[in-house]
Amino acid sequence: MLTKDVSQELEAILTSLQQEGKEPTVALVKSRLSTPVPMPALITxxxxxxxxxxVPKVEVAAPVASETDRITQLEQQVADLTSRLQALEQKLAGEE
Structure with missing residues (x-):
C-alpha cells in the first residue's frame, strides 16, 4: 500500500493558524487539509x-487512480508521444 506523508502540510496549517491567533481545532485543521486525514491522527x-x-510524522494511504483514470492518462501519454515522434520524423525528413 502506498502512503503519503502529510506532516509538512499539517505543520504549515498549524503555523498559519498560530500566526492568525487562532486556536487549532480538529475542525479548523481538517477544513484546510487537501488530503483526508483520520480523526485520531489529527487529534494526536x-x-x-x-x-x-x-508535528509528528503523519502518513495516510495514497489515493489510487481508478482504472478508467489510468487508461485515460495512458491514452493521453500515447497521443503526446505520437505527436512528438511525428515532429521528429518531419524534422529528420527535412534534413535529408
Whole structure:
C-alpha cells in the first residue's frame, strides 16, 4: 500500500493558524487539509503541537487512480508521444 506523508502540510496549517491567533481545532485543521486525514491522527497531531510545538510524522494511504483514470492518462501519454515522434520524423525528413 502506498502512503503519503502529510506532516509538512499539517505543520504549515498549524503555523498559519498560530500566526492568525487562532486556536487549532480538529475542525479548523481538517477544513484546510487537501488530503483526508483520520480523526485520531489529527487529534494526536494537535496535542503534540500544543504541548511541544512539533508535528509528528503523519502518513495516510495514497489515493489510487481508478482504472478508467489510468487508461485515460495512458491514452493521453500515447497521443503526446505520437505527436512528438511525428515532429521528429518531419524534422529528420527535412534534413535529408
Amino acid at each position: 497531531t494537535i496535542k503534540s503541537w500544543k504541548s511541544a510545538n512539533r
